[in-house]
Amino acid sequence: MRFSCLLLLPGRIYGRHSSSFVPFMDRHNCLHFDLSTVVPTQKNCENVQSRILEQLSAVCNEVPPRCNAVWVHLLSSQCSLLPRLCAPPPDGQGFQLHHAKPKSLSLYRWLGPGDDRVPAFTTHQVAITADATLREVYEETGLQPTFRALMGVRESNGIPSTFGTAEILALCHLSLSGSPTEIASQLKLCPIEIKAADWFPLSSILDAQVLPTLEEIKKPTAPMQGLRITPLTRILAEMLVKENTMTQRPAFLSRRRVASIFPGYTHDIYLPGD
Secondary structure, eight states: OOOOOOOOEETEOOOOSSOOOOOOOTSSSSSEEEGOOOOOTTTTHHHHHHHOOOOOOHHSOOOOOOOHHHHHEEGGGGGGGHHHSSSSSSOOOOOEEEEETTTTTEEEEEOOSSSSOOOOOOOOEEEEOOOHHHHOOOOHHHHOOOOEEEEEEEEEOOOOTTTTOOOOOOOEEEOOOOOOOHHHHHHHTTTTSSOOOOOOHHHHHHHHHOOOOOHHSSSOOGGOOOOOOOOHHHHHHHHHHHTTSOOOOOOOOEEEEEOOOSSTTTEEEEEHHH
């Protein structure tokens, strides 16, 4: 799939033309270059490959803000680029192989702070519930909540950041004991994983602006403009409000389709009730 966008870096603009390729930033702040969209002829093959390597070198040397990694996706017919992509700097670009499919390869180079946090390749992405969720919350916030319930399941297929594999996300309901002041004093954010955090009443979530795409959510916003949330966040907030009036929870999960923050993609979410 081609993405109609431009990437602006200091002193450079990468756009779509006969010898360039269009990168896109995924939800993990990783920049992807899909070289399968570049089809050089036999006459200009060497020139095109040189320009590709120059553009990748520029990105790695002029790291975009908050860019954690750069990904390169190659066709098997473009494997001649591997020696120059994988050789360590200054002889190459320092990429390493992540995974291969029958007709393509994917490489990456970690640019973020600290140790490489790119997970190994998988055929399915599964976000595990209960204990794993509690551990992640503690590691990233310092808080120790209690697991209350599984609210539902979100299934995504083919979204860019999972390399075309299926992703299954468990939607967990957690609770904390203590007053808001006591809880706030225990909050210790992991600077690598979380930029900022705050507490909001459910009424604020329900009144928040629902934004459909990742690009819109990431745009800077003035404080008076209020919260920005995804469609899924709004649905979960509505479920929590309804829970207070329910005497019995539905036993079966029904499917509902919602828009993904990636334009042109959707999620299937499975929630109790109709």
